[in-house]
Amino acid sequence: MKKQLIGGVLFCVFSFLTIQNTYADDHEPPFIGGNYWEVTGIKTADGASLKYSKWLASEWRKNMEFAVSKEWLQSYTVLYNMHARSDEPDIYIVQEFTEWASEDENEKRRGEYMEWAKKSMEKMESESGDRAEYRTVMGTMLLQEMKPRNK
Numbered sequence: 001m002k003k004q005l006i007g008g009v010l011f012c013v014f015s016f017l018t019i020q021n022t023y024a025d026d027h028e029p030p031f032i033g034g035n036y037w038e039v040t041g042i043k044t045a046d047g048a049s050l051k052y053s054k055w056l057a058s059e060w061r062k063n064m065e066f067a068v069s070k071e072w073l074q075s076y077t078v079l080y081n082m083h084a085r086s087d088e089p090d091i092y093i094v095q096e097f098t099e100w101a102s103e104d105e106n107e108k109r110r111g112e113y114m115e116w117a118k119k120s121m122e123k124m125e126s127e128s129g130d131r132a133e134y135r136t137v138m139g140t141m142l143l144q145e146m147k148p149r150n151k
Helices: 002-027 049-069 103-117 121-131
Strands: 031-044 075-080 091-097 135-148
Touching (some): 049 075, 049 091, 049 103
Antiparallel strands (some): 031 091, 031 135, 075 091
8 A cells, every 4th residue: 555655656656757757848948049140142143143242242251240240140151052053042141130220220220221321222232233233032931049948
C-alpha cells in the first residue's frame, strides 16, 4: 500500500510537471523575433556592373554610414551573386535594423537626412532615374531573424 501511495504521488507530481511544460510550450513560441533584414535584388545591365559597384562603394556607402551613425541601421552589406542565372539578381543589398520607426520618427529622420545630404528631392530622384538606365530593382524582401527562446 505504501508503495502504491508513493507511486501515485510521484505520478501526480510528474504529471503536473509535464502539464506545466506542455502548457508553456503551447503558449510560448519556440523563437522570438530579432532584427529585421531588408534584402533588395538588383540586376545590372551588361557592362554596367563596375559603374554600379562604384556608386555603391561611394554614394550609397556614405548614406549607409550616416544611417548607422544615427543608429537607424545596425549594419549593411552588398552581396554579389557569383552564379546568377538570367532571371536572378546580380547583387543583393542588405540593410539590418532593430525596429520599425513610427510616422513621427520617420519624418524626423527624413529631415535629418535631407539636412545632411544637402540635396533636394528633385536632385535625388533624378540621380535614381539615372541609375535606372543601367540597373533594375528586381524586388525587395523583408526578413526577420528568429532567435531561439531561452528556457
